């Protein structure tokens with residue numbers, strides 16, 4: 001089994017480590033996670049994962065190196081660790097807005113580089129992960145895809161769509177959770193206790209998603225099955241649309257997307 005280094009054990013880096021352990025994708029002792037404040041990695045150490053603050057020690061002999069620091073920290077990090085990374089290791093960056101060409105340059109040009117855009121459901125093996133690679137062999141593409149398949153669903157996409165994937169999949173977790181929270185608040189106003197309202201709203205969203213994923217149907221086809229003529233669902237749906245439900249969601253997605261676009265223009 002190959003050693004995996006995760007440099008930057010924050011929200012996403014830790015979620016990946018937890019996902020790899022949770023899904024039994026690899027032996028915890030083969031995962032080495034670092035951050036500067038290594039004491040904050042104690043929960044991961046509790047799962048048997050190796051933790052610390054020594055990045056060079058972590059990447060030594062690792063064949064898969066996750067780069068899970070903030071985008072502005074990437075340049076200094078790669079200057080520090082690149083000389084210690086084996087030529088046949090794959091680098092997987094999770095940073096929003098840093099393209100593969102830049103990653104390849106910053107890492108010295110010898111490694112296969114991947115941009116991966118998972119979401120925080122990676123911690124429970126339910127991520128939607130989009131991938132794009134540069135300087136990788138077909139075998140390396142397959143290896144990284146297989147790794148993420150243990151943590152959810154995977155799709156290679158053209159790199160120019162990576163900003164869109166960030167919004168739809170990574171930010172999308174927050175957007176979907178806001179829907180659940182709002183539905184819960186409505187449920188409380190109707191008369192459910194908050195825990196029960198949350199349970200019903202969460203399972204309902206899970207069921208709706210599974211109807212599409214397992215049934216391969218379109219949302220509107222499933223909505224048609226719920227909307228009785230002159231019934232109560234259509235009244236609720238139409239009122240939501242009058243209040244701008246779909247429009248506000250689309251505008252929110254576009255606001256996030258524009259922010260990434262504006263940020264990448266500032267970097268150029």
Ligand SMILES: NC(=O)C1=CN([C@@H]2O[C@H](COP(=O)(O)OP(=O)(O)OC[C@H]3O[C@@H](n4cnc5c(N)ncnc54)[C@H](OP(=O)(O)O)[C@@H]3O)[C@@H](O)[C@H]2O)C=CC1
Pocket residue numbers: 007008009010011012013034035036037038055068069070071073077094095096117118119120170171
């Ligand atoms: N959260 C999400 O849903 C998603 C985030 N992303 C991307 O993932 C990346 C990480 O985001 P997120 O996990 O939210 O950020 P966090 O701030 O939670 O994690 C970044 C971690 O990097 C550590 N770190 C910083 N510098 C170093 C260094 N030199 N050596 C080792 N560790 C270091 C920090 O810890 P310390 O200060 O202790 O060193 C921190 O724990 C970002 O680039 C973001 O764009 C992508 C998809 C989704």
Ligand SMILES: O=C(O)[C@@H]1CCC=N1
Pocket residue numbers: 096166170171
């Ligand atoms: O909100 C952010 O900026 C990061 C990128 C995707 C998810 N979290």
